Amino acid sequence: MMTNTKTRYGGVARFFHWTIALLIVTAFALGIIGDNLPRNADTIGTLKTLYSVHKTMGVTVFLLAVLRILWALSQPRPVPLHPDNRLETLAAEIVHWALYGTLVVVPLSGWIMHAAEVGFAPIWWPFGQSLPFVPKSEFVAHAAKAVHGTAVFVLLGAVAAHIAGALKHVVIDKDATLARMTKGAEAGDPTVVAHDKLAPFAALLMWGVVIGGALMFGTAQGAAPATTDASESTTSSASDSPSEVLSEVPEWTVTDGSLTFSVAQSGAPIEGVFGTWNAKIAYDVETGAGTTQVNIDTTTLTLGSVTSTAIGPEFFNTSAFTTSVFEADIVRLDAGPVHQANGTLTLIGQTVPVTLEFVLETDGTTATMSGTAALDRRDFGMGAGYADESTVGFAVDVTVNLTAQLSQ
Template sequence: MSARPTRYSAIAIALHWAIALCIIAMIPMGIWMTGAISEPGAQALAYRVFQFHKSVGFLILGLTALRIVWRLAHPVPPLPGGMKRWEAFAARATHAAFYGLMLALPLTGWLYVSTGWAVSADRALAVPTSWFGLFSIPHLPWIGEASASLRRTVAFQAMGAHSMLAWAAVALIALHVGAALKHQFIQRDGVLAHMVPGLPQGDAPTAPPPDAWERWLGRCAGLCLVLIIAQAAAIAVTPAPAPQLTTVAQTRPAPVAMQPAAPRQPATGNQAAAWSVDYGASRIAFTGTHSGDGFTGRFERWEGDIRFDPENLAGSRATVLVQVDSARTGDSTQENALEGEEWLDPKGHPVARFESGAFRGLGGDRYEATGTLTLKNASLPVVLPFTFSERDGVATVKGNLKLDRRALDLGMQSDSGGDWVSMDIGVAIEVTAKRMASRS
């Protein structure tokens, strides 16, 4: 039988300090962002901190799982022989409680964000999660399909447990640090050297390995402490059913009735000239504000069937089809949110369509197109003002308009008041196209 090591392995030490630094950073971060998320001046920064907080939480969860696996496969240094029996039991219980907290904290946070409910504002708020912007982390599957009242209740319970567990972690950290310093500077038994390379080893005798019942009792005591704190917090903060839940549906504007898109006009001799779009030099962009900060996005995949001639406005028409899953803003969390059912819903409605058969000159190079924008279950009449210039058979078109997302039923469950995302969304088009040779 091999002797127990005198200090933890390099991997165990690295995992210990990595998790410790993450947890210590997370606590003040969580306290600050909880208050700042409701302040207009700090909301944008708090939103970014919240996303970072979630990423670090999942990092803690992964590192903790790795540490548990490593701990089961590698023996740990023995406790000093001079420790009283109750002190050894308390040490083992504290370590078990730490493992429980390192699992329970990120899991309660994951449960909270999966509810799609903001406790601070007491309303639905679906915010996707991406791990440091690299890839998306799905929400827990069962909670997203639950009723609004159940999601609200679970959100308050999860956040209450998450907060109390964080304070329990503060207490355990203080206890753990105090005990380590006591061993290092008062008892001088070298316990701190187990986890801090470079410190001298103590010369105190080591305690014999604990009995099996002592090991399991200590672990159970630590885990029970975590569960008791979490359950007490959940009971303490569970709110009574809120009557205003019914107002979510009542205040949500009814979507514009879906109308069939106008059919394409058959080709006739009176049609205007056709154009071939240079998609590399063209773009469809959108702008707005999110958490007080401006954002700019674009659609990367779209196609246009355009026939336009300033001398033949009556024969001009345009049809533009946009693949809504190609929306990009450069922010992975925003992009994931746009793919949700309450926003662009690419799974249910993959294509947005703009179709116009009515053009009018406004003088000089200015024109406007009156048409229909079809997005999700809404069909909205729009007027697009634009400029048109042509040189050597190459045309440049630029246009801008504003869309009210209430009329298109965009984000009206999570943000019906425009507190997070502006109600007005600007749309800008820049098209470069080459005149196609007319067919004889």
């Protein structure tokens, strides 16, 4: 029989139960293995496969869980075998509904996290990489990650309680509770008032607390988008000043801006952001000449799901090199708005010539600038273990946007 009765589970319910259980155990094991593998060139392919399988299984669990819940709502649920033990029955009911919640919240929050950032490992066909109404947002990714991580602990607790209850029925009560789910055995009194209506509301309240708490306390790092601290541009110490800023050239103070870069990750572009940097700019509107020095706090780098790898010893090595410096002379090309900043970029102990081409528009005391520079990570000795572009591209495209005010 495929449908439920008041004394047995049907084939459909048993299929959902054991299939989802197997997927959860496998996905959890893959996540643990992936989290404990070292991050280097030798393991990148394995990690990508592990996390792709983990994510794809998670999405599969989510879709099966939705079908399972819809099926359960349309079916009678077998009655408890010990209805007189009200406290135990209520606890079992709450765990049951909490488990239903984890089957939705855990994989869905993981999918939202993946969709909000450029994921390191893609979700496999036929599922997509994005979700409707989920923007590419570091803040959304942080929020989803906080919910996902917290919900996993609820899942572990609920599964542990569920297994403990099943073992009690087998070892202590010696009844057919487990047999009803393993082989569809008949057990129980169909005349019993089936279930406590308080349980789903208690589980719903618990999930409200869990999700609300995760969002409140777990998203501190993603509470605001990473942006330049404009005050840094005016409070640099003497050591932050350009080695040779033309004293007779007007100085400009950066009031707003962003510093980002893009690199190919497994063939797909992924964007990095430096949260803190400051710039000292001297520029003469009449001559179109000047100088600049940009100081970048590399410890504020975020690069989607691979941030920990990016700041590690094979790439930015922020534990040893916390600052990058770009020093350049500014020249205007022809008489238009196009300029070049020709200078050097010092990064992880290597100094390399770099040209930043940008468009500059000035209106009295306000200037807006947008520019790009093309780098090659190999020039700085970055990612030496990633000898080809199948995992990490060689080309790095840097984009700078800023607004500055003429200093008085």
